[in-house]
Amino acid sequence: MKLSELKSYLDQLLNVSHFHDYCPNGLQVEGRNEIYTVITGVTASLNLLQAAVAANADLILVHHGYFWRGENECVVGMKRHRIALLIENNINLLAYHLPLDAHSVLGNNAQLGCQLDFIESGRFGEQNIAMLGHLSRDITLEELGVKIERVLSRTPLIIGDKAGLIRRIAWCTGAAESYFNEAIRLNVDVFITGEISERNVHVSRECGVGLISAGHHATERYGVKALGEHIAQKFGITHQFIDEDNPI
Known part of the structure; x- marks a missing residue:
């Protein structure tokens, strides 16, 4: 399929357009126009890019891309090496954060x-991202x-009374501890x-109120994988999710 069609569909x-984010969402680095093979992963690291090159991928789809607010805007060092690899191999990079x-x-x-078999009952937090x-x-x-x-194959850090019963749960993947105080006000038993x-x-x-740190990477593997599987099924393109180990 055409890059423009896939980008428009995902956007x-x-x-x-509904979200105010800390980075650009959508196409971050442009490559070839025809898309047959998509690699997905949590972060557009050099390892993921190299795996995409080895797989002869046309497009990389990630949750954590480039050009974050506050970072050095110059294309030097690590950023240069990553972007150069994409351009040299004519591979597209799409990233969707919030x-x-x-x-x-x-x-x-x-x-x-x-x-985790949670039964969702509502949303809260900035832009209604966190869940109850x-x-x-x-x-x-x-x-x-x-x-x-x-489930996550990672030992979580658990703060609180481990014998306490859990009834109401709030959760938000990644680095979302800023929602903890609001979760407490919503009378949950654990965040x-x-x-x-x-x-x-x-x-x-x-x-x-219990607090669990389950891993930034570990909690954010499933969205981009599901998104890749969705577009593969809908458009008949090849998809591979690559889970690069990250202890954080």
Whole structure:
């Protein structure tokens, strides 16, 4: 299919124009016009780019792309090497950040909820990205941690009373601990995100609300993979998701 057709479809599907983001969403580096093979991954790292070259991919689709607000705008060093590899091999780079977090079916939060059998009951936070929900039955904080470890293949950091029962859950993938205080005001029993800071350990303990750091990368694998599978099925293109190990 044509690059312009795929880009237009994804921009509309993810409602890109609705979001105020920290980076450009959509086509970040332009390559060849015909798209037959797509590689997806969480971050457009050099390793992912090299894997795409080896796979003779036409397009790379990621959650974490380039040109973030506040970064050095000069195309030098690491940025130059990455972009040069894309241009030399005529490979397109598409990146979707907050729009991919928020999509009601294919988004990172929706997909993480599916993986962990959460039943969504609402949204909250800036641009309604974070999710509220519950499990089909009450379990302890420790049992929830065991479930997360089994599903994500990563041991989570658990703050709080591990024997406490979990009824109401809030979650937001990646680096979303800024939503923790709002989650507390919404009377949840636990907030799950990708990574946390020292200060929120004290907030968790003093407010009596559980806090789980399940991994930035680990919580954000599922949205871009689901998106790749979706376009492969819809348009008949080849798709491969590459999960580059990242302990954070």
